[in-house]
Amino acid sequence: MTTHHYSDLQVCVLAAGKGKRMRSNLPKVLHKVLGRAMIDHILHTVELLRPKGIAVVTGHASELVREHVGQPANLEWVIQDKQLGTGHAVKQCEKVIRDVRDVLIVCGDTPLLQVETLEKLVSEHRQSASDVTVLTANPANPFGYGRIVRDENGHVTSIVEEKDASDSERSITEVSSGIYCVRYEVLFALLHAIGNRNAQGEYYLPDIVPLALNAGQSVEAVMMNDADEMLGVNDRVHLAHVEDVMQKKIIQEWQRRGVTVEKPDTVRIEAGVSIGIDTVIQAGCYLIGSTTIGDECRIGPNAVLVDAWLDDRVNVYAFSHIQGAAVGSNTQIGPYARLRPEARLDEGVHIGNFVEVKKSVVGSGSKINHLTYVGDASIGSDCNIGAGTITCNYDGANKFVTEIGDNVFVGSDTQLVAPVRVGDNATIGAGSTITRDVPTDGLTLSERSTQKHIKGWKRPQKDKR
Ligand code: UD1
Numbered sequence: 001m002t003t004h005h006y007s008d009l010q011v012c013v014l015a016a017g018k019g020k021r022m023r024s025n026l027p028k029v030l031h032k033v034l035g036r037a038m039i040d041h042i043l044h045t046v047e048l049l050r051p052k053g054i055a056v057v058t059g060h061a062s063e064l065v066r067e068h069v070g071q072p073a074n075l076e077w078v079i080q081d082k083q084l085g086t087g088h089a090v091k092q093c094e095k096v097i098r099d100v101r102d103v104l105i106v107c108g109d110t111p112l113l114q115v116e117t118l119e120k121l122v123s124e125h126r127q128s129a130s131d132v133t134v135l136t137a138n139p140a141n142p143f144g145y146g147r148i149v150r151d152e153n154g155h156v157t158s159i160v161e162e163k164d165a166s167d168s169e170r171s172i173t174e175v176s177s178g179i180y181c182v183r184y185e186v187l188f189a190l191l192h193a194i195g196n197r198n199a200q201g202e203y204y205l206p207d208i209v210p211l212a213l214n215a216g217q218s219v220e221a222v223m224m225n226d227a228d229e230m231l232g233v234n235d236r237v238h239l240a241h242v243e244d245v246m247q248k249k250i251i252q253e254w255q256r257r258g259v260t261v262e263k264p265d266t267v268r269i270e271a272g273v274s275i276g277i278d279t280v281i282q283a284g285c286y287l288i289g290s291t292t293i294g295d296e297c298r299i300g301p302n303a304v305l306v307d308a309w310l311d312d313r314v315n316v317y318a319f320s321h322i323q324g325a326a327v328g329s330n331t332q333i334g335p336y337a338r339l340r341p342e343a344r345l346d347e348g349v350h351i352g353n354f355v356e357v358k359k360s361v362v363g364s365g366s367k368i369n370h371l372t373y374v375g376d377a378s379i380g381s382d383c384n385i386g387a388g389t390i391t392c393n394y395d396g397a398n399k400f401v402t403e404i405g406d407n408v409f410v411g412s413d414t415q416l417v418a419p420v421r422v423g424d425n426a427t428i429g430a431g432s433t434i435t436r437d438v439p440t441d442g443l444t445l446s447e448r449s450t451q452k453h454i455k456g457w458k459r460p461q462k463d464k465r
């Protein structure tokens with residue numbers, strides 16, 4: 001993790017491109033990679049440098065991007081009305097940048113980029129007292145990237161885009177990541193000098209390289225250790241690939257931090273998730289959003305947790321679904337249980353198969369083991385809620401609350417018609433429809449129909465001919 005504080009560095013994030021190849025109503029940088037928008041990935045990474053400021057260049061649907069990101073104190077929005085190229089995009093930042101040593105230019109569509117790589121770029125740029133430094137890579141397939149052209153002494157002379165390259169230039173395997181560190185003093189004069197006579201009729205940022213050399217300035221290249229980091233997302237095939245690469249990294253990171261992940265290829269763990277040590281994530285689990293899991297838990301197989309909060313030693317058995325719920329320690333859930341938003345379970349609770357809990361508090365040690373709906377309820381500690389119990393919380397227009405005290409026993413197949421209260425230590429007989437408050441202690445049950453016996457009665461028989 002970074003230790004630097006680059007108070008003399010300005011970051012520019014280029015995010016104005018339309019992202020045509022995504023074929024989407026959403027601007028490209030708002031597409032999510034492992035649950036986090038691409039723009040958030042890159043902003044999170046550059047924030048770690050603690051730069052003086054961050055300028056984000058937007059164009060297409062810029063309001064949507066702004067609305068999504070909000071307004072961090074050190075962030076300036078820059079509008080590029082027409083997407084005339086990457087050089088033109090950086091030039092739009094001129095008004096918002098002053099009093100810095102260097103400008104770091106990154107693209108909004110490379111969510112795999114790591115802060116260590118940016119630190120390496122900035123520090124080597126400064127150590128070599130370079131004016132323009134480009135971050136390069138040797139990817140398995142250089143197709144589509146700008147190629148790094150060097151002279152016989154190995155000095156970078158230009159960067160040639162795929163569409164402008166000759167056959168021999170296309171055979172170069174070293175490519176530009178599109179990421180640069182440029183001395184502020186020289187940057188904008190260079191940007192004003194670039195033209196657009198090329199295959200795409202665009203103002204190319206890479207053209208600052210020959211312009212700087214002509215002006216007697218120095219140009220350096222810094223190679224990335226891992227070419228995957230510059231993988232850009234131009235369409236949804238790339239999106240899936242980048243997500244794959246990131247998923248492997250995230251899972252390995254959790255494994256190194258003491259989490260067991262069984263059959264990792266079948267598991268989804270999003271970027272905002274956190275997991276404690278000695279927790280086991282079994283095959284097919286989806287851990288989504290801001291899900292937080294404590295130590296020594298067991299999850300799965302095939303459980304889905306969305307923005308869930310789990311304390312230590314929680315067992316979530318197969319095929320359970322937990323969303324927006326908080327679960328206390330030593331709790332058992334499932335198999336086939338569903339916890340919905342605002343379910344709050346205290347310690348040592350048991351929630352069994354085909355039980356749904358919504359917007360309800362369940363006290364410590366209480367058990368709701370089979371086929372039950374609990375909604376808009378509060379249940380005290382050490383209760384036993386029998387199979388098939390239903391809190392009837394909804395009259396078609398309004399929701400009502402059920403309040404159950406401590407140490408209550410609710411017999412099977414009971415309907416609690418809310419609003420209703422059940423006192424401490426009460427017992428409710430099986431099959432009751434409870435419409436009025438239940439006093440503490442004793443047995444409460446609704447009237448039962450009488451049981452009859454018809455002697456000699458025979459079940460109809462199938463005709464065996
Ligand atoms: C660019 C580089 C190429 C490099 C590659 C690395 C240029 C001309 N080419 O190509 O050398 O190998 O990145 O991924 O710089 N953008 C704007 N305004 C514009 C045009 C683009 O903000 O007018 C933004 C895009 O939103 C994107 C970034 O700049 O985030 C790069 O643009 P893109 O069109 O993806 O360039 P590439 O063809 O990938």
Ligand code: CA
Pocket residue numbers: 109232233234
């Ligand atoms: Ca790109």
